[in-house]
Amino acid sequence: MSAHQTGAGLPQGNAPGFDATPLARRTTADSRGFFITTRSDTKPPAGTDERSTAGREIMDADEIRRALTRMFHEILERNHGADGLLLAGVRTRGVPIAERLAGHIRDSEGVAVPVGHLDINLYRDDLSERPRMRVRPTTMPVDVTGRTVVLCDDVLYTGRTVRAGMEAVSDLGRPLRIQLAALVDRGHRELPIRADFVGKNIPTRQSELVRVRLAETDGIDDVCILDRWVD
Amino acid sequence: MATGQAIETAPASGTFTPVDSRRRHVLDLDDFTAEEITAVLDDAAAMREVLSRDVKKVPTLRGKVVVTLFYEASTRTRISFEEAGKILSADVINMTATASSVEKGESLLNTGLTLQAMGVDAIVVRHPHSGAPHFLARSLKNVAVINAGDGAHAHPTQGLLDLYTARDHLGDLEGRKVVIVGDVLHSRVARSAVWGFAHLGASVVLCGPPTLLPDPFTSAGWGPGGNGAHNPLANVRIQPDLDAAIEGADLVMALRLQLERQKVGFFPSMREYIRRWQVNDARMARANPDALLMHPGPMNEGIEVSTALAHGERSLIEEQVTNGVAIRMALLYQLVGSGSGGD
Numbered sequence: 294m295s296a297h298q299t300g301a302g303l304p305q306g307n308a309p310g311f312d313a314t315p316l317a318r319r320t321t322a323d324s325r326g327f328f329i330t331t332r333s334d335t336k337p338p339a340g341t342d343e344r345s346t347a348g349r350e351i352m353d354a355d356e357i358r359r360a361l362t363r364m365f366h367e368i369l370e371r372n373h374g375a376d377g378l379l380l381a382g383v384r385t386r387g388v389p390i391a392e393r394l395a396g397h398i399r400d401s402e403g404v405a406v407p408v409g410h411l412d413i414n415l416y417r418d419d420l421s422e423r424p425r426m427r428v429r430p431t432t433m434p435v436d437v438t439g440r441t442v443v444l445c446d447d448v449l450y451t452g453r454t455v456r457a458g459m460e461a462v463s464d465l466g467r468p469l470r471i472q473l474a475a476l477v478d479r480g481h482r483e484l485p486i487r488a489d490f491v492g493k494n495i496p497t498r499q500s501e502l503v504r505v506r507l508a509e510t511d512g513i514d515d516v517c518i519l520d521r522w523v524d
Numbered sequence: 525m526a527t528g529q530a531i532e533t534a535p536a537s538g539t540f541t542p543v544d545s546r547r548r549h550v551l552d553l554d555d556f557t558a559e560e561i562t563a564v565l566d567d568a569a570a571m572r573e574v575l576s577r578d579v580k581k582v583p584t585l586r587g588k589v590v591v592t593l594f595y596e597a598s599t600r601t602r603i604s605f606e607e608a609g610k611i612l613s614a615d616v617i618n619m620t621a622t623a624s625s626v627e628k629g630e631s632l633l634n635t636g637l638t639l640q641a642m643g644v645d646a647i648v649v650r651h652p653h654s655g656a657p658h659f660l661a662r663s664l665k666n667v668a669v670i671n672a673g674d675g676a677h678a679h680p681t682q683g684l685l686d687l688y689t690a691r692d693h694l695g696d697l698e699g700r701k702v703v704i705v706g707d708v709l710h711s712r713v714a715r716s717a718v719w720g721f722a723h724l725g726a727s728v729v730l731c732g733p734p735t736l737l738p739d740p741f742t743s744a745g746w747g748p749g750g751n752g753a754h755n756p757l758a759n760v761r762i763q764p765d766l767d768a769a770i771e772g773a774d775l776v777m778a779l780r781l782q783l784e785r786q787k788v789g790f791f792p793s794m795r796e797y798i799r800r801w802q803v804n805d806a807r808m809a810r811a812n813p814d815a816l817l818m819h820p821g822p823m824n825e826g827i828e829v830s831t832a833l834a835h836g837e838r839s840l841i842e843e844q845v846t847n848g849v850a851i852r853m854a855l856l857y858q859l860v861g862s863g864s865g866g867d
Contacts, residue, residue, distance in 0.1 A: 412570060415582040415612075420861045425543055427563060428857065430573040464579060 348504060348517030351495055357476065357507075357514050360492030361390070364474055365397040367490050372441055375404040377469065379440040381411045383458050384429060386447035389509035390476055394445065409433035411444070416457035431461065438466035443490075447505040449475035452486035477516055479503050543567075543858040549661040549669040550855055552678035553719040561723055565688045567854035568847065574611060575850055585614035588860050589644040593635065594672070595621040595651045600821055600845055601672050601681070605648045608852035614860065617644070636660045640667050645860045648672050668859040676710050681855065682820055683716030685848040687724060689840050690775055692847070693816055698725035703769050703811075705731040705801060706779030706828050709738045709790070713820045714779055718760055727759040731769040732779075732801055735790040737762055766801050773811040777818045778803045778829040794827065804830035808838060816840050 352360070369375060375398055382391030388410050395406045414420075414428040444458045459471055474490040479497040495518070497503060502519040506512075543563045553561070574582055590609040592602050602618065609616035621627070626635060632651070639647055646668040649657045654675030661669040673679040687697070694700055702721050708714045708730050721728050730737060763769035770776060781797065791797050808815060817829070817839045825831045834841060 415570075415574070415584040415857070417584075420584065425858055428567050428570040428854075430570045432573070460583070464582065465577065 348519045350515055350517050351477075351503075352493060352516035354508075354514035357492070357516065360476065361393050362397060364490045364492055365394045365401070368394065368443060368472075368474065369398065369402065371472070371489065375402050375406050377439070377441050378406045379409060379433070379435060379437060379442045379468075380406055381409040381433070381437075381442050381444050381458070381462060383444060383446040383454060384410060384412045385510055386505055386507055387411070387445045389507045390447060390474070391443075391445035392509070394443075394474065407434040409435075409437075411458055411461055413454060413457040413461050416460045418453060418457070431465070433465060436466055437462055437468045439469050441470050441472065442468040443472045443474050445474045447476050447507070448503050449473070449478045449486075449488050449491070450481060450503075452482045452484035455486050456484055476505060477503055548859065549657075549671075550680050550859065551657050551661060551669065551671045553680045553683045553716050553723065554678075556719075556723060558723045558725070561684070561687060561720060564684055564851065564854050564858070565691055567857060568684075568688050568850040571608075571850035571853040571857070572847070574853070575846065580611050581613065582611065583613050584857060584861050585609065585612040588614045588646070589617065589642075590614045590646045590648065590856065590860065591617045591619055591639050591644045592648045592672070593619050593639070593650075595626070595632075595649075595656075596673065598650055598672070600848065601650065601679075602648075604845070604848045605670075605672065605681075605852050605856075608849050608856055611849075612853055612856055612861070614645075614856065632656060632660060633663055636664050636667070640664050646670060646856065649674075651675070654678075670855060670859065673712055675712065676715070677712050678716045679712040679820075680716045680720075681848070681852055682713050683720040684855075685844055685851040686713075686717050686777065686818060686820070687720045688847045688851055689818060689844050690721075690726075690816075691724075692843075693840065694774055696725075697721065700726045700774040701729065701772055701812075702726045702775045702777065703729045703731055703766075703773045704777045704779065705766055705769065705803060707736045707781050707785075707790075708732050708779065709736040710782045710785050711779045714777075717777065718757065722756045722759060725759075727761070729761045729763050729769045729773070731763050731766050733791040733797065734764050737764060766803075766807060767810060770803075770807055770810050773815050775816050775818065776803055776808065776811060777820075780820065780822060781824055781828045783824065798827060802826075802828060802830060804833055805836070808833060818844055821845070 368378070372378060380391040380395050382388035391408045395408045398404060398406050410430070410432045412429045412431050414426045417423065442462050444455060444462070446454060446458070449455065455473055462468060462471060472489040473486070475488045476492040478488055478491045478494045480494075481497070481499050493516070495503065495516075497518060500520070504517045504519050506515050508514050544557075544560050547560070574580060590605070592605050594602055606616045606618060636647065644667060647660065647664075648670045649660055650672040651657065651674050654677035656674050657669050657671035671678055671680055673682070690702070691697055704714050704717060714730070718728055718730070803817065808817070815838065817833055819829055819834065819841050821841065821844070823829060823834060823841070825834055833839065
């Protein structure tokens with residue numbers, strides 16, 4: 294709950310008069326636990342379109358940078374250095390996260406940690422229910438066997454992507470261990486999976502959408518909560 | 525900005541077009557857009573990575589059933605579909621016209637309805653009659669139909685693997701010169717390749733004995749004098765003289781001379797055919813210095829292509845076969861694996 298309060302107290306950027314009502318409603322609804330009904334009979338407030346693009350900012354570029362800085366220290370601490378590490382970015386936005394972590398480690402330790410790109414679409418458990426998804430190559434610069442593979446992703450949610458990612462890594466060889474780094478943990482796990490390294494815990498409703506944007510893929514660094522039904 | 529490394533793949537989300545969600549079948553390449561072709565080729569690149577693994581198996585199509593229904597002989601097409609399906613963990617059932625109820629006179633329609641009633645997800649069909657896969661696709665509600673060659677009409681998966689192989693070596697195909705030489709008249713491979721290369725902006729020259737260059741390619745709708753700027757085949761030309769056609773070519777595709785169809789005298793003698801239309805080192809010297817050779821197989825070595833060239837450095841023939849598995853994996857993934865979204 295404290296993390297939630299922190300998030301709610303962030304400056305709201307260029308939409309100042311905009312968030313008071315939804316935030317208040319959100320807090321009470323969360324505590325009562327019937328937020329979906331509360332939301333569904335509430336019409337979108339005026340200015341909805343503006344809100345859907347602005348979102349509610351949870352992290353800005355500086356906070357993302359600080360979170361990644363802490364995460365790379367934790368990764369090195371947990372693994373007693375960078376030996377045998379392999380950062381595997383889950384496409385799409387896990388890739389720049391892995392690249393940035395590797396960049397931090399290089400700057401700090403002078404060690405080039407290999408970075409792989411992992412596409413998990415071939416391992417999804419809900420492929421038939423999804424719209425068509427492109428699949429792109431999985432590339433690992435080194436053999437995963439015997440390595441400590443740190444899966445890197447932007448948002449940890451149900452855990453199903455991570456399960457698919459672990460299976461994808463295991464198909465490439467037998468890693469010594471697999472760890473998980475996520476920029477955002479938004480809760481609502483559907484599998485017994487937890488992250489080893491988390492940038493920020495963000496309590497959310499399942500009806501909401503957490504949007505992570507990174508400069509490499511989106512031209513800007515930020516994390517926002519959007520209302521799914523507005524989107 | 526980030527720490528400044530080049531991100532190898534950083535797509536703007538808007539340019540990441542998947543295969544058209546309304547597409548349920550692959551019958552020919554004429555109804556593909558350039559974007560859709562590119563999507564299939566990109567997916568195939570990911571499948572190539574799977575093919576390069578020690579353990580070539582992904583769980584993508586678990587529980588899906590693919591039937592290969594072949595009314596004509598085939599080695600590479602049928603086996604590569606079977607391999608593609610199995611690598612994706614689909615259950616693949618092979619059915620040939622001999623040794624099935626087709627021998628008892630069961631019609632194509634009833635065979636298709638039977639397979640549909642058994643709950644198969646995709647039928648890969650090869651048939652001696654042009655249009656048979658289209659008929660099957662129209663008749664079946666719940667099954668994806670993939671054309672693996674129908675009569676002299678189309679062979680879209682071969683066309684796609686040709687495009688993949690060409691793009692892999694030449695990069696962007698826009699403005700590249702592709703020469704397709706041989707028995708164009710009987711070639712479903714050529715008919716699909718022409719559409720594919722034309723969609724991606726290559727200029728295509730068809731070459732061969734005038735008797736084996738079909739009229740439709742020169743009449744309205746095909747080649748210059750077609751339907752104007754919007755005609756995707758506006759960049760298709762006819763040039764029976766191979767020495768002239770091959771000038772400046774980036775890619776030469778030799779077609780199999782369908783010996784079984786030559787009894788009626790499309791050309792005077794095999795010697796003359798070899799002399800005028802065989803693709804060999806001397807002729808390739810007229811093409812661009814780094815020009816490449818493709819052949820859909822099976823080859824008549826020493827007839828449409830010289831042995832030295834077929835097994836030389838310029839030859840992509842074996843790569844085409846490997847890429848064929850990747851292309852078929854990409855199509856099965858898109859048609860069978862993903863939700864249709866358009867229903």
